[in-house]
Structure formats: C-alpha cells, structure tokens
Amino acid sequence: MAETVERPGAAAESDGSGTRGGTRARAAVGLRAYGLIIAMWIRSTMAYRTSFVLTAATNFVTTGLDFVTILLMFSRVDVLGGWPLPEVAFLYGMSCVAFGLADLVTGSMERLGQRVRDGTLDTLLVRPAPVLAQVAADRFALRRLGRVMQGALVLGYALTAVDIAWTPLKALLLPVALVSGAGIFCAVFVAGAAFQFVAQDASEVQNAFTYGGTTLLQYPPTVFGRELVRGVTFVLPLAFVNWVPAAYLLGRPLPLELPGWVAFMPPLVSGACLALAGLAWRAGLRSYRSTGS
Amino acid sequence: MGSGRLYTAVAAGGFRRYATYRVATAAGVFTNTVFGLILVYTYIALWDEKPHLGGYDRTQAITYVWVGQALLSTLAIGGSRVEAELMERIRTGDIAVDLYRPADLQLWWLASDLGRAGFELIGRGVLPFLFGALVFPMALPGAWTTWAGFLVAVVLGMVVSFAIRYLVALSTFWLLDGTGVSQITLLAGMFASGMTLPLNVFPGPLGDVVRVLPWSSLLQRPADVLLGEAGLWSTFAFQGAWAVALLALGRLVQSAATRRVVVQGG
Numbered sequence: 001m002a003e004t005v006e007r008p009g010a011a012a013e014s015d016g017s018g019t020r021g022g023t024r025a026r027a028a029v030g031l032r033a034y035g036l037i038i039a040m041w042i043r044s045t046m047a048y049r050t051s052f053v054l055t056a057a058t059n060f061v062t063t064g065l066d067f068v069t070i071l072l073m074f075s076r077v078d079v080l081g082g083w084p085l086p087e088v089a090f091l092y093g094m095s096c097v098a099f100g101l102a103d104l105v106t107g108s109m110e111r112l113g114q115r116v117r118d119g120t121l122d123t124l125l126v127r128p129a130p131v132l133a134q135v136a137a138d139r140f141a142l143r144r145l146g147r148v149m150q151g152a153l154v155l156g157y158a159l160t161a162v163d164i165a166w167t168p169l170k171a172l173l174l175p176v177a178l179v180s181g182a183g184i185f186c187a188v189f190v191a192g193a194a195f196q197f198v199a200q201d202a203s204e205v206q207n208a209f210t211y212g213g214t215t216l217l218q219y220p221p222t223v224f225g226r227e228l229v230r231g232v233t234f235v236l237p238l239a240f241v242n243w244v245p246a247a248y249l250l251g252r253p254l255p256l257e258l259p260g261w262v263a264f265m266p267p268l269v270s271g272a273c274l275a276l277a278g279l280a281w282r283a284g285l286r287s288y289r290s291t292g293s
Numbered sequence: 294m295g296s297g298r299l300y301t302a303v304a305a306g307g308f309r310r311y312a313t314y315r316v317a318t319a320a321g322v323f324t325n326t327v328f329g330l331i332l333v334y335t336y337i338a339l340w341d342e343k344p345h346l347g348g349y350d351r352t353q354a355i356t357y358v359w360v361g362q363a364l365l366s367t368l369a370i371g372g373s374r375v376e377a378e379l380m381e382r383i384r385t386g387d388i389a390v391d392l393y394r395p396a397d398l399q400l401w402w403l404a405s406d407l408g409r410a411g412f413e414l415i416g417r418g419v420l421p422f423l424f425g426a427l428v429f430p431m432a433l434p435g436a437w438t439t440w441a442g443f444l445v446a447v448v449l450g451m452v453v454s455f456a457i458r459y460l461v462a463l464s465t466f467w468l469l470d471g472t473g474v475s476q477i478t479l480l481a482g483m484f485a486s487g488m489t490l491p492l493n494v495f496p497g498p499l500g501d502v503v504r505v506l507p508w509s510s511l512l513q514r515p516a517d518v519l520l521g522e523a524g525l526w527s528t529f530a531f532q533g534a535w536a537v538a539l540l541a542l543g544r545l546v547q548s549a550a551t552r553r554v555v556v557q558g559g
Contacts, residue, residue: 215328215331
C-alpha cells in the first residue's frame with residue numbers, strides 16, 4: 001500500500017540528499033517540469049483565443065470590484081484610518097500585484113483537496129516529476145494575469161498621485177517588496193495545500209488567508225485592531241507584503257512602531273515563509289494515503 | 294397535496310445533502326468569520342470618519358456586516374453549487390432525463406435550492422453572526438415581530454436569488470459554457486446586493502439604480518428590516534414582485550429552451 005503512494009522522485013531525491021548540487025538539480029527538474037506543464041496549458045488556452053480574452057477581461061473586472069468599493073468609500077470620506085485615497089490605492093496596488101502573481105504561479109493548488117478526495121492525485125504521483133511542480137502548474141490559468149494587470153494599473157495611478165521622496169534605495173525596495181510579497185502569498189498557497197492533505201474538505205480555510213489576506217492588506221493598518229495587526233506581522237507575516245514597506249516608502253510610521261530597517265526585511269521573511277511552507281508540503285505529502293478510488 | 298409532499302421531500306434532500314459536508318461547513322464558518330472581522334474594521338473606520346453615513350449609526354453598520362456574513366452563502370450571493378450542477382446537466386444533456394420526470398423542472402430545482410439555503414442559514418450563517426454579536430456591539434431588535442419579519446424577508450430573498458440563478462443556468466442552453474455568465478452573476482451579486490458596501494452608502498444616481506434592482510432583495514432589504522430601517526410590508530411587496538416577475542421570466546425562457554433542446558451526446 002505504502003509503495004503505491006511512494007513518490008517516484010524519492011529515488012532521485014536520495015541520490016543528491018545532503019549535497020548542494022543535489023538540491024539544485026532537483027529544483028531544476030521541478031522548474032523544468034513546471035515550465036513544460038505551463039507551456040502545455042498556455043497552448044491549450046490559446047486554442048480558444050476569444051474565450052481567453054473574454055475570461056481574462058472578466059477576471060480584470062471581477063478583481064477590480066474591490067477597488068471600486070474603495071472608490072465608493074472615498075466618494076463619502078476624505079481619509080480612511082488617516083490615509084488618503086492615493087496612499088490606500090498604493091497599498092491596494094501592491095497587495096493586488098503580489099497576490100495576483102502568487103495566484104498565477106500557485107493558485108491551482110487550491111484544488112488539491114478535490115484531487116485527494118477523488119483520487120486523481122495518484123496520477124501525479126506516478127509521473128516522473130516533482131508533485132509540487134505538477135500540482136502548482138495543473139490547469140495553469142493565464143487569465144489570472146487580469147488581476148495582476150488590474151493591480152498594476154492602480155499601482156501606476158498611485159505612484160503618480162502619492163508624494164514619495166525617491167532615493168535609489170527606495171526605488172529598489174518597491175520591486176523587491178512586490179516579488180517578496182508574491183513569495184509570501186505563494187507560501188500561504190503551498191501551506192494551505194499541505195493542510196488539505198489532512199483536512200481534504202477545508203479549502204475554504206485557505207480562502208480566509210489568501211483572499212482574506214489580500215483584502216485585509218488593501219486597507220491601512222491603522223484601520224485594524226492592534227491584536228490583528230500583531231497577528232499578521234509576527235504570526236502570519238502578511239504585513240511584509242505591503243504595510244511595512246509601503247509605510248516606509250510613504251514616510252509614515254511603520255505598523256506597531258517597528259524601526260525603519262524592518263522595511264527591508266520582506267525578502268528574508270518571504271524566504272523563511274517559503275522554506276516553512278516547503279517543509280509543511282513535504283510533511284503533508286508523506287502523510288498522504290490514497291483513497292484507492 | 295401529493296406534489297406538495299414531493300417538493301418538501303426534494304427540499305429535505307437538498308438540506309441533508311449539504312449537511313453531509315461537515316468539514317467544508319466548519320471551514321466556511323471560519324472563512325465567513327475572518328471576512329466579517331476584516332469588513333467590520335473597515336466599516337468602523339468609515340463610520341468613525343462619517344457618523345450616520347447612509348442613515349446607519351456605528352452599531353447598525355457593525356450589525357449589517359454580520360448579517361451579510363450570515364446571508365452570503367445562504368442567499369448564494371456569489372453563486373452556489375446548485376445552479377452549477379444544473380448548468381452541468383444542461384451542458385452534458387442529462388437535463389433530458391429531468392424533463393421526462395413527472396415533476397415541474399423549475400419547482401424541483403427551487404425546492405432543492407431552498408433546502409440548501411435552509412441548511413446554509415443554520416449551518417454556516419448562525420455561528421459567524423453569534424461571534425459578531427458576542428465580540429462587537431450590535432443593534433439587534435427586541436421585538437419578536439421584527440425577527441419574524443426578517444426571516445420572511447430572508448425566505449423571499451432565497452426565492453429571488455434562486456430565480457436569478459435559474460435564469461443564469463438556463464442561458465447554458467444557448468451558450469453551452471456558463472463560466473462567463475457565472476462570473477457576471479458573482480459580480481452583480483456582490484456589488485448590487487450590498488455585500489461589499491451597504492447600498493444606501495452608494496452615491497447619487499448609482500445608489501438609486503442599485504436599490505431598485507432585484508439584487509437588493511438579497512441582503513440590503515432583509516438587513517434593513519432587522520435594523521428597523523424599512524417597513525415590513527413594503528419590503529415584502531418589493532421582494533415578492535421581483536420573485537414573481539423573475540420566476541415567470543424563468544418559465545418563459547424554460548419553455549423556449551426545451552422547445553429547441555438538442556440533447557448533447559449520449
């Protein structure tokens with residue numbers, strides 16, 4: 001029984017265990033598999049070009065609804081939690097782009113519980129490619145670019161409207177923070193999928209942290225209770241996606257009166273989150289027992 | 294009377310079916326509570342900035358958030374699995390089997406959806422609402438008549454919600470792929486029901502328009518009944534009129550669709 005769920009990659013994995021070269025080779029195999037599967041899905045998407053354009057456009061509009069809500073709020077007030085519209089738009093744009101990128105890369109992992117329940121995960125286990133890469137690339141949805149574009153547009157508007165005293169360091173921090181933020185959200189997606197190995201039917205819990213997380217970050221930290229801000233800074237460090245770096249860029253005090261240098265932590269936080277999520281994924285995959293159906 | 298028993302049984306089946314997804318229900322309660330928390334804080338910030346915005350005071354705004362979380366899945370504001378299943382049956386041609394049943398197609402699916410909604414109200418709606426009432430100050434009515442009126446408005450909201458989603462599902466007869474219309478329904482549901490922001494906060498003509506659209510029956514109107522901001526009978530009349538009109542339209546579209554039905558594959 002255990003043999004049937006053993007990962008075929010496990011042999012290759014033990015070959016290089018402990019050596020840097022082995023880890024790097026394994027990562028390369030994973031990335032290559034991920035790239036190949038994505039290319040396949042993109043080709044199949046492009047077979048129905050009109051459908052792709054329509055779904056990407058709908059994605060653009062649907063995800064833009066959150067910003068419309070913010071605009072409606074600002075049609076009635078001038079500041080929210082002490083932040084004016086351009087600065088809230090800046091938070092929104094950063095959160096939306098980071099989350100959109102993560103959703104594009106790993107958003108398919110949401111459906112892992114479904115795969116565990118109906119037994120189709122077994123198909124992925126017998127293929128000679130890392131399961132994580134396969135699950136992440138499965139049904140790769142290029143239409144999710146709609147969210148990234150929508151966030152980028154709002155961020156573009158915000159950049160023209162906010163007053164930032166740019167320095168080379170600040171100019172570098174923005175793209176670094178966006179990529180790190182995407183990494184943090186990717187970690188949440190992977191950890192959520194690992195959790196679904198245990199609770200197969202609980203993909204909605206993941207929504208609370210992914211979609212809930214990005215919604216939370218669209219509003220200034222001053223809006224939320226101190227305990228909640230502490231939780232998303234020190235426990236699930238979503239604050240490093242945008243609250244912390246954006247506060248620094250905008251010359252505002254950092255949440256929880258953190259010192260200024262913390263604003264440069266996002267890459268480290270992101271790396272740590274990804275490492276932990278990777279461990280959770282391995283533990284989840286080891287605990288997997290096929291339904292046999 | 295015989296047919297009344299049939300549809301009751303269908304509704305009970307719908308209720309039981311959703312009651313089997315226990316882990317999913319618990320997960321849903323958790324998610325609704327988290328989203329409720331996020332929304333409550335943004336609303337508090339909004340109402341701190343502008344007290345009495347849209348005619349609500351702060352506690353009414355907080356109550357509104359938790360009513361919304363209680364009704365989000367109950368009234369399928371973002372869509373539900375019921376119409377997704379109906380769409381799949383139309384797409385695959387299984388609908389032909391349903392048409393041969395000695396039962397009315399629309400009533401059958403209505404009964405099944407009411408069963409689902411009933412379960413989601415109890416299983417998914419009540420707990421986030423109780424959490425909200427325990428943690429935040431809420432403006433809850435003392436009179437039982439207001440609560441009863443609220444429940445009637447919720448049931449009418451269920452019917453309007455079903456009538457909209459039935460029309461959406463029937464569009465599959467022509468479109469074959471329902472993904473696009475489902476997304477538009479989600480969009481309209483979230484926006485025009487008052488789920489993202491109470492409709493009385495919407496400015497100017499936009500506010501006037503969204504308040505008379507059928508979606509306002511889903512959250513805004515039941516919430517206003519609970520908050521004592523709307524009359525019982527005018528609310529019921531508004532919801533009832535939309536329910537009748539949309540169900541009748543559904544019948545028309547249904548007969549047009551079944552006349553041209555071409556069963557896919559086999």
